[in-house]
Amino acid sequence: MLKSCHQPYRIDMAFTPNQIKSFQKLDYPTDLYQFDKAARGVDGGFCKVATGHIQHFQDHGYLIVNDAFDTNEIQQGKKGIRNLVGQKYPDFSGLEIEPQLIKRQEKLTVGERIHSTRKAFNFLQTEPLLKDLFYAPKLLKVVSKLLNDTPVHLQDMALLKPANFGTEKPWHQDCAYFNFSLDVTVVGVWIALDEAKPENGCMHIIPGSHKKPRIHFKKRDWQICDTDVDRKNDFFVPLKPGGILFFHGLIHHGTPSNQSDQSRWALQFHYRPQNACEISNDDRLSIFGSQGKDADC
Numbered sequence: 001m002l003k004s005c006h007q008p009y010r011i012d013m014a015f016t017p018n019q020i021k022s023f024q025k026l027d028y029p030t031d032l033y034q035f036d037k038a039a040r041g042v043d044g045g046f047c048k049v050a051t052g053h054i055q056h057f058q059d060h061g062y063l064i065v066n067d068a069f070d071t072n073e074i075q076q077g078k079k080g081i082r083n084l085v086g087q088k089y090p091d092f093s094g095l096e097i098e099p100q101l102i103k104r105q106e107k108l109t110v111g112e113r114i115h116s117t118r119k120a121f122n123f124l125q126t127e128p129l130l131k132d133l134f135y136a137p138k139l140l141k142v143v144s145k146l147l148n149d150t151p152v153h154l155q156d157m158a159l160l161k162p163a164n165f166g167t168e169k170p171w172h173q174d175c176a177y178f179n180f181s182l183d184v185t186v187v188g189v190w191i192a193l194d195e196a197k198p199e200n201g202c203m204h205i206i207p208g209s210h211k212k213p214r215i216h217f218k219k220r221d222w223q224i225c226d227t228d229v230d231r232k233n234d235f236f237v238p239l240k241p242g243g244i245l246f247f248h249g250l251i252h253h254g255t256p257s258n259q260s261d262q263s264r265w266a267l268q269f270h271y272r273p274q275n276a277c278e279i280s281n282d283d284r285l286s287i288f289g290s291q292g293k294d295a296d297c
Helices: 017-023 051-060 071-085 099-107 110-114 128-134 137-147 281-288
Strands: 062-065 095-097 117-121 151-161 169-172 187-192 203-205 216-218 222-224 235-237 244-248 253-255 264-273
Touching (some): 051 137, 071 110, 071 128, 071 151, 071 264, 128 151, 137 151, 137 187, 137 244, 169 222
Antiparallel strands (some): 062 244, 095 117, 117 151, 151 264, 203 235
C-alpha cells in the first residue's frame, strides 16, 4: 500500500532488530559533522526567488527554497523511485544497494530491497514520473538563472539513505566527478522527498567553499580528507518534503549516516550550461587528484 509522501518508510517493515544491528556501520570521526548551525532559505516556493537570492548562490555556493514542490509532485517522485526499486522495469540496472547488504542482494524481497537500496541513477529514459520532475519548467527557470545559461542534463540520481543503517557520503565536491574546467558552473539540485533532518542524515554544507578545488583522496569514498574539512563552518540543511537545496558543484558537502528509524529519500539532479565544453579525465584528475593515487590522507 502506498504511503503518504510525508510519511517516511520505517525499517521495521523489512528487517529484524538483530539484522539491523549487523548492518549498522559508523567508520568516520564522531565530530566530523556539526549540528549547531542550520542553513535557512526562502519560503514560499520558486516564485519567491529574487535577484538577491541568485546573488546569494553566487557568493555562498548554495540556495535553499522551501515549499518548491507540492504534495502531489513529491508523491510522484516517490512512486517513480518505487517503480525502479520494485523492478517494474526489468531491464533497468541503475541501482546500488547498501554495501553491507551486497552479498545478500539476490535474496532480498521487494520490501527488503526498498529498504536497503542506497542509490538509483540514470533513470530519466526509464521512468517518466522522474523525468517530468527533472524537466519541470519552474525548476529549470531557477536553474537557468543560477547558470546564466540554458540548463542541460548532466546527472540524475535518487539518494535513498535507508533507516538505521544508511551509510555516510563523505565530504566532497561534485565537480571532482565531472569533466569540466573550473570556470564552468555546475548546479546540483537536492529535492527532499522525506523530511531531511540531523537524525536521518540530512545534507551538510560549508558555505563559501565553492571558490576553488580541493584535492580528493580514496578513503571511505573519493572524498575530501577528514582533516581538511572546515568543521567550524559546517551548516546542516533541514528540509521538509518538497524543499530544495541548490548547490554549486564546488561547494564542500556531505551527509552523515542515518541512525534513525526513518528513511531519507531525496532526488539529486545536476545541470550544466548549454555552452560548457568538456575536458579530459586526465585534466580533471590533475585538478582534484588522481583518485588518491600517490597521495596520503
